[in-house]
Amino acid sequence: MEKYKKEMDYSYTFGIFPTFELINNKPECVIKIMIHEKLKITDDTKKLISICKEKHIEIEYCTKQIEKIVDKENTLIVGVFKKYTSVLQQNSNNVVLVNPSDMGNLGTIIRTCLGFNIKNIAIIAPCADIFNPKTIRASMGAIFSVNIKIYNSFYDFQNQFSNNNYYSFMLQATKSLQSLTKEDKKLPFSLIFGNEGSGLDKNFLDIGQSIIIKHSKNIDSLNLPISVSIALYEFSK
Amino acid sequence: MEKYKKEMDYSYTFGIFPTFELINNKPECVIKIMIHEKLKITDDTKKLISICKEKHIEIEYCTKQIEKIVDKENTLIVGVFKKYTSVLQQNSNNVVLVNPSDMGNLGTIIRTCLGFNIKNIAIIAPCADIFNPKTIRASMGAIFSVNIKIYNSFYDFQNQFSNNNYYSFMLQATKSLQSLTKEDKKLPFSLIFGNEGSGLDKNFLDIGQSIIIKHSKNIDSLNLPISVSIALYEFSK
Structure with a gap:
């Protein structure tokens, strides 16, 4: 895991909100979820962890890794996902x-x-x-x-x-x-x-x-x- | 002149576009215009300088000053202006x-x-x-x-x-x-x-x-x- 570069075939979600969106909508692309030791256990974080378990998504506790790749200090949850391509629906607006x-x-x-x-x-x-x-x-x-x-x-x-x-x-x-x-x-x-x-x-x-x-x-x-x-x-x- | 702080009674415009808007619309508040030695002479910069002369606005060539206060490296024109208050027009939308x-x-x-x-x-x-x-x-x-x-x-x-x-x-x-x-x-x-x-x-x-x-x-x-x-x-x- 390194700081994001365009050439990489994977990317990151920083923070709980986009990470939720990732695991709910593109679970098949998730590589793992990384959690910082400072993360407080709240209803939201419990829910995130439980969804990960349910979808067999790996959770890694790795404070140093996170600090190496984030751009804002207070990011305590990072999603790692494989980039993917989509097709547009025919006849769509x-x-x-x-x-x-x-x-x-x-x-x-x-x-x-x-x-x-x-x-x-x-x-x-x-x-x-x-x-x-x-x-x-x-x-x-x-x-x-x-x-x-x-x-x-x-x-x-x-x-x-x-x-x-x-x-x-x-x-x-x-x-x-x-x-x-x-x-x-x-x-x-x-x-x-x-x-x-x-x-x-x-x-x-x-x-x-x-x-x-x-x-x-x-x-x-x-x-x-x-x-x-x-x-x-x-x-x- | 120092890096902007909220408590100051003056502030800055960074770049030619907002500086034009400043001198055209609030000339009475302008303290001076600062110009970096790397500024290229173009039609726009000529126009800016000519408006300053016309409105008796001081122009200062001060590269180091600018580099001390800007937040983006390529800012070559800075407007310095006194903060002001406005009143809203009665019955306005x-x-x-x-x-x-x-x-x-x-x-x-x-x-x-x-x-x-x-x-x-x-x-x-x-x-x-x-x-x-x-x-x-x-x-x-x-x-x-x-x-x-x-x-x-x-x-x-x-x-x-x-x-x-x-x-x-x-x-x-x-x-x-x-x-x-x-x-x-x-x-x-x-x-x-x-x-x-x-x-x-x-x-x-x-x-x-x-x-x-x-x-x-x-x-x-x-x-x-x-x-x-x-x-x-x-x-x-």
Whole structure:
């Protein structure tokens, strides 16, 4: 066990909450649970230990190991899991993130998607590391309840979801989210968002319906997790 | 000049973007602009320097000073400004944050408020430090374009805005944001949100109309900046 690196074929959940999400939703990927000697026995930790026993998940008491790999001092529970790949459900409503670069944003978006019942997320590479513990922490473990597939190009995504209704979110769009009627929001949908800094390339103006979330001229743009969340809210109404 | 501390009566903007917002919107509070020797002359930096001259703002070239106070190595421009207080406009639509604790969240919310033309923000103490450079950075300088007033209690806020229509966002509410009609969203409004972890106290169920943003059972709650943004979107439609 060493400090997390992208190249590793395993990763970590730091803290009890994402570790619960891991063992409940992806028990087959868990390698072991590590516990720090300072961990206090509470109802939550008892529950965690009992689920581990029930699912035959190894528990290791290894304070030094934990201190070697965590990034915050007060992390007393660490889950170790094998990285895995997922497939997206055909004909699903989904969110497409083109080149997202910030792990905190990515985790927040994953969690909000789950909050609006979007369980299929496509990510176009290059992109932030979905399995970095920072992404997992920002998702609060929601990452283990959704399907995420990384595509090398948007074209690859299109091939699988040629029947979806595409909505490209970009500042150059003329149609506003605010003006969409119920009929404009067609299922199954793919809501497409660009990189934090550069947004979607202007080619996306020709891909499906381009949409802008109207905002005041006092700011350049809404930030990415905010835009995705507002779009999810509107499309799930 | 020393590393930022809450007790200081001045603070910093780190980087060119928030520094622009500072000198354009609160020139009377600027003490000076500090420039690192590695700063490259671009159109943006030329523009910044020219605005400083025009507004008689002192520019200091002081590499070591900057390196002593910044938290990220590549910060080459720092604005130094005196902290100030603001008053909220009477009868304004506003957002009320009760005990927000995270500076990143606070900055993101300030920026999103400005994005939806809400320029009056009430914060009920105790709360995160609005002038910490982290808050300013997360707001991308939007903090200099809005009025923020810190109240010691919600009661103090109510005294000033007794005619506003209150909407308390909380998980215990029965009325959903999604179900509000145009008539339900009365002006001027105060959208009230609780702390990141604990939300609003249940006493707020009796303050104005309590509202829940309906989400799936797969997550406990939407995060604070996401909730505020969705509410602002809906109320500004």
